[in-house]
Amino acid sequence: MKIIFILIFCYICYILAYSEYNLIEMEKQSLSIEEKQRLLTKHLKTLVISGEALIAFGLISFLQTILSSLLNEEDQLANYLDETSELPVGVQFGILFFVLFVIGGIFASIFILTGISAYKEGHGKKRGFIYLIFTFLLFVLYSANLVYTILQPSSSDSVIRTFANILLFASIVYCTFDILNSAIKSRKLKKELGVTYER
């Protein structure tokens, strides 16, 4: 099963990377102004789409985390409850849920704010470097998550769930890579073409 997942994943990466590979090969040659304009349009559009996708990823992941912890019968939160403690179980559960909510909210906020920044940069507004740092952190985190899920799929998850997780993590990795790639290249192209930013 692992081999099948790896093979499918590699094939998908090949198809997606091929279009980028063509781009990289072209960019190695010296380009005309029209080609640079075309590439700039492509990168800006990619930023818009990937930004929208990242916002949606953040919202969906947050909602699913909250709903899973609330609705899951094999309640992972229950593992952290201490029945010997003075605090009632209900209060402990409430505290745990609140902590999960806050952590999930922070994570979702990173996704959403990064996505909004990418979206705005795609529409021509100037953005700093900070959102790119967060994008890179997400890229590294989800790459590790993806590799771990492929090599050590959770025994409690069904095949379909594992497949969906791999797909989701791979999409987030691809999305964050796309944002980094397009943001850096679009800034470089804008400098070369002398295009100014909107405020």
Next chain:
Amino acid sequence: MNGDFHYYATYSAAYLAGYTHEESEHIAYCANLVDLCTRTFLRHINGPLSAATSQLQSELAGARTDIIGLQDITRIWASFHFLPKDLYSKVEHVSKHYRDKYHLICGPNGDLLVDTVELAKGKGLEAIGLAMHVLADTWAHANFAGTPSLVINNTDYNFFELREMEDGSTKRIPISFGHNPVTKDDLDKGAYTGSLYQSSERSIMNLGHGRAGHLPDYGFMKYEYVPAWANYKPIIKDNPSDYFHAFSQMVYALQYLRGTIDTFEKDTYDTERIAQYEEKIKQIIRTRKTNCSEEWKQFGESLSGQTIAPFTLETYEEEYLNATQEEKNNTVLGRFILAALAQKSMVTNRVFASNNYLMGFSVDFKRYGFRGLKDFRALLNQKEDRNL
């Protein structure tokens, strides 16, 4: 293109090519009829429905979007309004389905245009008018395909009009599209009506140039946009230049069809014959109006010195309705119907021969005898009559 160009401009081109006033009116009538010969009209005159050269909005709304329905829609729109430019263009690393749709992209000076004009030779003024409509539309509707396809006909929100200002500079004005079918296009504010974005590949909203609204049909409009198929390369559609090329190519084609010239070749325009009228023609094309019928009419009447009758769809209905079954093919509408069937048959055959099934199947009558829709039997009978 709109009725102003298909009717009055075609009249003017025909007259300049050497046709008489009556012949030019006849050609112009048939050229404009291509936009109005719908199944509803054909039912009204008890004509064969397969000869439809256009579809009403209500017909499109009720059309099937399964494979049969799509082939039917594509046969109409790709044969008469979005003639494919290059059925064998190279596009790599794509699926066959995408390649087939890519090959249906319309453009001027394609091989099919030559086939269309040569097909009309010796078939009467009706076939000539039909061919002129197809020719003109290859210029106006370039870069769109006559099949419902999101991946080909969709456009980006980057839409700009390139307007020439009085001081000679060019201003890039953003264009916005609304989706209310009742609202008229606002030429000054740059607010136009276009079809709504539909993520379904086969939606009727993704047919032809719907996503670009009526912009391809305005002669004065020069604009820049990014088509879905162009890999992010913006295209500048220079309608003033294209419309002028369409007019001069029509004059050249009409001379071939009249017999003045022996061959019809691509990329050839008769600019000499229209040289003295060039300024006037360009001025009309650049007039910033959605309908320039008045201007074209005045120009045509100034050429011939006679009044051009306004277009009336019902002009030849009585003749067709009153004719017996044997005489129908000798009426104006009968000959137009035959020309439409021949054009549709030819284009479907060429597309089918290129291993593209988006327009359905085409049968070689000589090898297999008659197969398929009985309406097309009229073409076979016409050929047999000529051989006799």
Next chain:
Amino acid sequence: MTFWQRFMRILGSLLVILVALVLMSGAGEAYPIIILVYGFSLFFSGISRLFFFFTMSKNMVGGKLDLYRGVFLIDIGVFTLSLHSIPHLYVLLYLTGMLGFYGIVEILGALDSRRLQGHWMMQMARGIGSILIMFLCLFFLNSPDTAVIIYALGLIYTSILRIISAFRNTNIIAIQ
């Protein structure tokens, strides 16, 4: 709307009414089946969208959106499928939440339609109705049977409105 679109809309609405009647009949087995049908339809929609991306829209400007749409649908579908073994009350909560989300989408669509001077009242009625049903279900959450009946009635209400709207003439723009 084409004939086939009308037909599918009416058929879909009739199926939803059937599901609502089954829910109201008190059959406990209905919940897992509803969740499974819902989940699988989302899952296969996602697969279909991914297939469309890899065969067609990867060559289109802005086509990458289909890749992400496909992944979202698969993820939501799988998540929905994972809810089959939880208590019915939570299933009802989830379904009610989806109904509320659907209501918001309808209201936004109606506002858009109103701005474009199209038909908007029926769509607004569906949206407001869905949101009201959601709040009523939440209000009666302590008595699950009542909440189920309210939810089922809500489904019947929106389905009937969809059937009525299927017979309306729709303005379309097909540029000729």
